[in-house]
Amino acid sequence: METKASTKVLGRPRKFDKDLALDTALKVFMQKGYEATSLTDITKALGINRPSVYAAFGNKEALFAQALGRYIQGPIAYLNDVLSEKTSRDVVRAMLMKSVELIVSCAEQPRGCLAVQSSISSELAAAGIQQNIVNGLHQIEVNIKNRFDRAIDEGDLPNDTDSWLLTKYVTTLHKGLSIQASNGANEEELRGIVEIALKSWPGK
Amino acid sequence: METKASTKVLGRPRKFDKDLALDTALKVFMQKGYEATSLTDITKALGINRPSVYAAFGNKEALFAQALGRYIQGPIAYLNDVLSEKTSRDVVRAMLMKSVELIVSCAEQPRGCLAVQSSISSELAAAGIQQNIVNGLHQIEVNIKNRFDRAIDEGDLPNDTDSWLLTKYVTTLHKGLSIQASNGANEEELRGIVEIALKSWPGK
DNA sequence: AATTATTTGTACTTTAAAGTACAAATATAT
DNA sequence: ATATATTTGTACTTTAAAGTACAAATAATT
Numbered sequence: 001m002e003t004k005a006s007t008k009v010l011g012r013p014r015k016f017d018k019d020l021a022l023d024t025a026l027k028v029f030m031q032k033g034y035e036a037t038s039l040t041d042i043t044k045a046l047g048i049n050r051p052s053v054y055a056a057f058g059n060k061e062a063l064f065a066q067a068l069g070r071y072i073q074g075p076i077a078y079l080n081d082v083l084s085e086k087t088s089r090d091v092v093r094a095m096l097m098k099s100v101e102l103i104v105s106c107a108e109q110p111r112g113c114l115a116v117q118s119s120i121s122s123e124l125a126a127a128g129i130q131q132n133i134v135n136g137l138h139q140i141e142v143n144i145k146n147r148f149d150r151a152i153d154e155g156d157l158p159n160d161t162d163s164w165l166l167t168k169y170v171t172t173l174h175k176g177l178s179i180q181a182s183n184g185a186n187e188e189e190l191r192g193i194v195e196i197a198l199k200s201w202p203g204k
Numbered sequence: 205m206e207t208k209a210s211t212k213v214l215g216r217p218r219k220f221d222k223d224l225a226l227d228t229a230l231k232v233f234m235q236k237g238y239e240a241t242s243l244t245d246i247t248k249a250l251g252i253n254r255p256s257v258y259a260a261f262g263n264k265e266a267l268f269a270q271a272l273g274r275y276i277q278g279p280i281a282y283l284n285d286v287l288s289e290k291t292s293r294d295v296v297r298a299m300l301m302k303s304v305e306l307i308v309s310c311a312e313q314p315r316g317c318l319a320v321q322s323s324i325s326s327e328l329a330a331a332g333i334q335q336n337i338v339n340g341l342h343q344i345e346v347n348i349k350n351r352f353d354r355a356i357d358e359g360d361l362p363n364d365t366d367s368w369l370l371t372k373y374v375t376t377l378h379k380g381l382s383i384q385a386s387n388g389a390n391e392e393e394l395r396g397i398v399e400i401a402l403k404s405w406p407g408k
Numbered sequence: 409a410a411t412t413a414t415t416t417g418t419a420c421t422t423t424a425a426a427g428t429a430c431a432a433a434t435a436t437a438t
Numbered sequence: 439a440t441a442t443a444t445t446t447g448t449a450c451t452t453t454a455a456a457g458t459a460c461a462a463a464t465a466a467t468t
Contacts, residue, residue, distance in 0.1 A: 011444025012434040036326035049447055120321060120386045122240035134387050165396035172397050176380030182324045183338050192369040193376050200404030215414025216464040253417055
């Protein structure tokens with residue numbers, strides 16, 4: 001962990017704020033996707049030069065990994081927040097609806113959830129970063145499963161519920177929504193899909 | 205349409221069968237994905253030289269488009285075949301289960317459905333091929349919708365069913381399954397997800 | 409046998425993107 | 439003031455993949 005305290009440091013000072021730059025880079029990655037984003041796209045968006053990016057963040061992969069970190073703490077933090085909803089249905093509704101909201105909020109042509117899209121990127125697979133993403137998505141699934149187990153205890157979901165498969169079902173919808181969005185589905189359709197899933201939800 | 209009739213043609217004969225080569229290329233694309241497949245991967249798999257590929261198929265994009273044509277006529281022809289199932293539930297069961305079957309049948313690490321994965325490829329987007337894929341997927345959705353409309357007429361699905369949203373719901377699951385598979389879900393999980401969706405299917 | 413059309417195989421060019429060397433600039437520390 | 443540490447900006451190298459030029463080979467046609 002780096003401290004942000006401005007303990008006066010030697011050498012020429014950096015022209016840009018690292019965290020702000022990461023957020024800008026994240027925006028570019030969200031709009032174009034990892035593979036389609038070149039470092040020149042990044043430097044243009046940031047208004048800084050190539051070697052500055054390398055000095056500050058390492059390389060393209062490392063930059064992406066750090067931008068993804070901010071994505072997890074910001075845009076998709078809802079994936080854990082929603083677990084505190086009162087019922088399993090509310091959890092799922094909040095999760096999927098917020099997902100739709102995020103996806104369509106990207107300007108121009110939505111490209112779906114950055115984490116989901118990146119989880120199948122061959123370039124990121126080669127870099128080893130994809131595994132981190134897949135692991136992160138898996139952890140989210142584990143959290144949901146635990147929440148569903150609690151829902152079973154609370155009489156919210158039926159006793160014979162397979163909480164793991166029910167979780168996989170929900171995340172399958174979540175991932176599918178991401179694809180649908182980048183295939184051109186509009187917000188109304190995406191919301192309608194969620195409604196259908198909720199209509200036959202097996203719990204409260 | 206080219207005729208395959210061996211009307212003796214001038215010049216040195218081709219060493220390889222075009223359709224067989226396409227199927228081999230398709231296999232490579234299915235295993236590695238479009239972006240991660242280099243033309244060198246292709247020439248190695250086919251045992252032919254670079255310029256022969258260009259002479260026979262045009263370029264990498266054109267080769268992919270032709271391989272995809274065979275994918276549509278072969279591996280994913282089931283997407284239309286299943287429409288003749290007796291009930292809407294049978295249609296959906298067959299569609300999703302056959303999808304799982306196809307996805308896990310790819311050796312080693314499954315990469316999901318080639319069409320689905322390619323539908324979000326930025327490289328193919330730039331080439332304009334992605335739009336064809338998206339259009340193809342949309343046409344499949346239209347076909348499903350029509351089938352569901354028939355199901356409504358037959359009293360299979362309730363009268364107040366929104367057949368288009370129900371279709372989108374099904375294809376969202378379909379696309380989601382593809383992602384789940386490339387994220388590491390196993391066959392048992394994928395089948396279980398389908399079962400959950402079927403359990404609450406609103407029709408016969 | 410000579411001609412013509414086409415494929416093959418070797419070796420090349422092109423291109424685009426990642427990554428870097430290095431001098432000039434700008435801050436703090438002594 | 440001088441030394442030291444770090445960033446900046448210009449211009450370069452590297453790399454990997456797509457795509458191509460061209461002579462040799464191999465078939466049918468005349």
